[in-house]
Amino acid sequence: MVHPDLRVKIGALELKNPVLTASGTFGYGREFSSLIDLDLLGGIVVKGVSLKPREGNPPPRIVETPCGMLNAIGLANVGLESFLKEKLPWLQGLNTAVIVNIYGHTVEEYGAVAAGLSGVKGISAIEVNISCPNVEQGGMAFGTDPDMSAKVTERVVKETDKPVIVKLSPNVTDIRKIAVAAADAGADALSLTNTLTGMAIDIERRVPKLANISGGLSGPAIRPVSLFMVHQVVRAVKIPVIGVGGIVDYRDALEFLIAGARAIQIGTANFVDPRASLDIIEGLRIFCQDKGIDRIEDVIGTLKI
Amino acid sequence: MIEQDSEIIFNKRVAVDTFLIGLKSPLVAAEARPGQFVMLKVGRGMDPLLRRPFSICGIREENLILILYRIVGQGTRIMCDFRKGESLSVLGPLGSGFEMPHKGDMPILVAGGMGIAPLIFLASIMEPGSFSFFAGFGSAKEVVATDEVGSSGLDLSISTDDGSAGHRGLVTELLENRLAGFDGKTSPVVFACGPLPMLKEVAAITLDGVLSCQVSLEASMACGLGACQGCAIRRSSEQAIAYYHVCQDGPVFDVNVLDWGAL
Ligand SMILES: Cc1cc2nc3c(=O)[nH]c(=O)nc-3n(C[C@H](O)[C@H](O)[C@H](O)COP(=O)(O)OP(=O)(O)OC[C@H]3O[C@@H](n4cnc5c(N)ncnc54)[C@H](O)[C@@H]3O)c2cc1C
Ligand SMILES: Cc1cc2nc3c(=O)[nH]c(=O)nc-3n(C[C@H](O)[C@H](O)[C@H](O)COP(=O)(O)O)c2cc1C
Ligand code: FES
Numbered sequence: 001m002v003h004p005d006l007r008v009k010i011g012a013l014e015l016k017n018p019v020l021t022a023s024g025t026f027g028y029g030r031e032f033s034s035l036i037d038l039d040l041l042g043g044i045v046v047k048g049v050s051l052k053p054r055e056g057n058p059p060p061r062i063v064e065t066p067c068g069m070l071n072a073i074g075l076a077n078v079g080l081e082s083f084l085k086e087k088l089p090w091l092q093g094l095n096t097a098v099i100v101n102i103y104g105h106t107v108e109e110y111g112a113v114a115a116g117l118s119g120v121k122g123i124s125a126i127e128v129n130i131s132c133p134n135v136e137q138g139g140m141a142f143g144t145d146p147d148m149s150a151k152v153t154e155r156v157v158k159e160t161d162k163p164v165i166v167k168l169s170p171n172v173t174d175i176r177k178i179a180v181a182a183a184d185a186g187a188d189a190l191s192l193t194n195t196l197t198g199m200a201i202d203i204e205r206r207v208p209k210l211a212n213i214s215g216g217l218s219g220p221a222i223r224p225v226s227l228f229m230v231h232q233v234v235r236a237v238k239i240p241v242i243g244v245g246g247i248v249d250y251r252d253a254l255e256f257l258i259a260g261a262r263a264i265q266i267g268t269a270n271f272v273d274p275r276a277s278l279d280i281i282e283g284l285r286i287f288c289q290d291k292g293i294d295r296i297e298d299v300i301g302t303l304k305i
Numbered sequence: 306m307i308e309q310d311s312e313i314i315f316n317k318r319v320a321v322d323t324f325l326i327g328l329k330s331p332l333v334a335a336e337a338r339p340g341q342f343v344m345l346k347v348g349r350g351m352d353p354l355l356r357r358p359f360s361i362c363g364i365r366e367e368n369l370i371l372i373l374y375r376i377v378g379q380g381t382r383i384m385c386d387f388r389k390g391e392s393l394s395v396l397g398p399l400g401s402g403f404e405m406p407h408k409g410d411m412p413i414l415v416a417g418g419m420g421i422a423p424l425i426f427l428a429s430i431m432e433p434g435s436f437s438f439f440a441g442f443g444s445a446k447e448v449v450a451t452d453e454v455g456s457s458g459l460d461l462s463i464s465t466d467d468g469s470a471g472h473r474g475l476v477t478e479l480l481e482n483r484l485a486g487f488d489g490k491t492s493p494v495v496f497a498c499g500p501l502p503m504l505k506e507v508a509a510i511t512l513d514g515v516l517s518c519q520v521s522l523e524a525s526m527a528c529g530l531g532a533c534q535g536c537a538i539r540r541s542s543e544q545a546i547a548y549y550h551v552c553q554d555g556p557v558f559d560v561n562v563l564d565w566g567a568l
Contacts (some may be wrong), residue, residue: 062535072481
C-alpha cells in the first residue's frame with residue numbers, strides 16, 4: 001500500500017503536512033497538549049502577539065450564531081516580552097512548525113514585534129494579522145487598504161529574517177488588490193481569510209449580544225466565502241496561499257487544497273473537537289491512499305474549470 | 306483532562322424542564338473534583354456548533370458522571386431527547402474546583418436553580434450534618450429532590466419565589482438568617498452557585514460580613530480550555546491584570562478577587 005507523502009512547501013517553509021492550527025483558536029499550543037499529540041500537526045499558529053500586553057474587550061466576548069460564532073476578544077495577549085520569556089520556551093520543545101501571528105496599531109509597532117522575533121530559535125515563520133485598526137488612520141483596518149497593507153508588509157519583511165505570511169481580511173470589496181499589494185511588498189506567502197465582521201442582537205433586551213457591538217464571524221458559516229477568496233487570490237498572485245475559514249473535516253480541507261491553497265488552517269473546529277486537526281490529517285492520508293495519490297502536492301491546485 | 310466518547314446510561318426528568326444525565330466517563334470521573342465542569346458536544350451536526358458547559362453534579366460507581374441540566378435553549382432541548390445507549394463526547398474535567406473547607410469551618414452551601422449541581426457534588430464528599438445547604442427555586446415544580454439525583458439524606462432547606470415550597474422568598478434570606486445565628490465560635494464559609502443577581506447578593510452579604518466565600522460563575526464559552534479567551538470576567542481593581550478566564554481561573558472564585566460592580 002502506498003504511504004502518501006503529505007509534506008508541503010510554503011516557499012522556504014517546509015511542513016510535515018498541510019494542516020496548521022489557526023491563530024487565536026489554539027492558544028499557545030500548550031492548552032491542547034494533554035488532549036492531542038501536537039507533534040503530528042503540520043504546525044501551530046499562536047495567538048496574535050503585540051508589542052505590549054493587551055487586556056482585550058469587555059465581556060460578553062463570544063456568541064454562537066448559526067453554524068458559527070462571533071468573537072470580539074480584542075486581541076488579548078501577553079505581549080512580546082512575556083511571549084518570548086514564558087510561552088516560547090515550551091513551544092521550542094515541540095517537533096512541529098511554530099508560526100507566530102503578530103499585529104500592531106501602527107506600522108512601527110508591527111516592525112518592532114517582527115524585529116523582536118527575528119533570529120529567535122524555534123520560530124518557523126511570522127504571520128501578520130493586518131485586520132487591525134490603524135490608529136494613525138482613524139482606526140481603519142490596515143487590511144482594507146492596499147497601500148497600508150503594502151507598508152506593513154514591507155516593514156515586517158525588512159525587520160525579520162523569518163518567512164513572512166500576510167493574513168488577509170475578507171472585509172474588503174476585492175481581496176485580490178490587497179493580495180497583490182502584499183505580494184509586491186515582499187510577502188513570502190498569504191493566508192486567508194480572517195473573520196468576517198458581523199453582529200447579533202438580544203431581542204428581549206434590545207442590546208447587542210457582544211459588548212463590543214460587532215465581532216468576527218468564524219466557523220462553517222464562512223467557509224464558502226473564504227474558499228472563493230482563496231480561489232480568486234491563488235489566480236492573482238505567484239506566492240503560496242494558505243486557506244483558512246470554516247474547515248471542520250478533511251473534505252473541507254480538500255476543497256481549499258484543490259482550489260490551490262498549499263496548506264490550510266483549522267480554527268473554530270478546535271473548540272468543537274480538539275482532535276479536529278489530527279482527524280483532518282488522517283482523512284487526507286486515507287483520501288490519498290484510496291485514490292492512489294502519492295503526494296498531497298499532486299492534489300493542490302487541481303481544480304477543473 | 307481528556308476528551309472521551311461517553312455512553313449515556315440514563316437521562317431522566319427530575320423536575321419541570323430539568324433532567325439528570327448519567328454518562329459513562331471513567332477517566333473524567335477519576336479526576337473530577339467538586340466545582341469542576343465538562344464541555345458536552347450536544348449537536349450532531351454544525352448547528353448548534355459549540356460545546357455546552359455543565360458542572361459535574363456527582364460521580365457514581367467510580368465511572369459515571371452526573372449532569373443536572375435545565376432546558377433553556379437549542380442545545381439543552383437536544384440533550385433532553387438523548388436516549389440510553391447513545392453516546393456523547395465529554396471534554397473534562399475542566400477548571401478549578403472548590404477549595405475544601407478546613408477543620409472547624411462551618412460550610413454553608415447556597416444554590417439558586419441549576420446552581421445546585423456543583424454544590425450537590427461538594428455536599429456528597431462532606432461529612433453529613435457538618436454543613437448547611439440552602440437551595441432556591443422559582444416554584445415547587447422546579448425543586449430538584451436530592452434523592453432523585455442520588456444524594457439521599459442531604460438536609461436541604463428550600464426557598465421558592467412564590468412560596469409554593471419551603472421559605473417564601475429569596476435563598477439569600479435563608480443565608481442571612483443562618484449567619485445571624487452564629488456565635489463566633491465557628492467560622493462560616495460560604496459556597497455559592499446560581500444566577501448572577503443571587504451571587505451578587507451573596508457577595509454583598511459575605512463581603513460586608515468579611516466572611517470567606519467561594520462562588521461558581523458562568524460565562525459564554527467556546528473552548529473551555531483557556532485557549533480562546535472568550536470567557537473573560539473582570540477582576541477586582543486590586544488585581545494587576547484586568548480579566549480572569551472563567552474556564553481556567555474559575556469557574557470557582559474567591560468573592561474578593563472579582564469586580565462585582567462590573568459583573
Ligand atoms: C461553568 C458552567 C457550568 C454550568 N453548569 C450548568 C449546570 O450544571 N446545569 C445547567 O443546566 N446549566 C449549566 N450551565 C449553563 C449551561 O451551559 C447553559 O444553560 C447551556 O449552555 C445553554 O445551552 P442551550 O443551547 O440550551 O441554550 P442557548 O440556545 O445557547 O441559550 C439559551 C439561553 O441560555 C442562555 N445561556 C446560554 N449559555 C449560557 C451560559 N453559559 N450561562 C448562562 N446563560 C447561558 C442564553 O443567553 C440564552 O438566553 C453552566 C455554565 C457554565 C459556564
Ligand atoms: C476566538 C478567536 C480568536 C482569534 N484570534 C485571532 C488572532 O489573534 N489573530 C488572527 O490573525 N486571527 C484570529 N482569529 C481568526 C482565526 O485565526 C481564523 O482566521 C478564523 O477564525 C477563520 O477560521 P475558522 O472558521 O476555521 O475559525 C481568531 C478567531 C477566533 C474564533
Ligand atoms: S472558554 Fe475559551 S478561554 Fe475560556
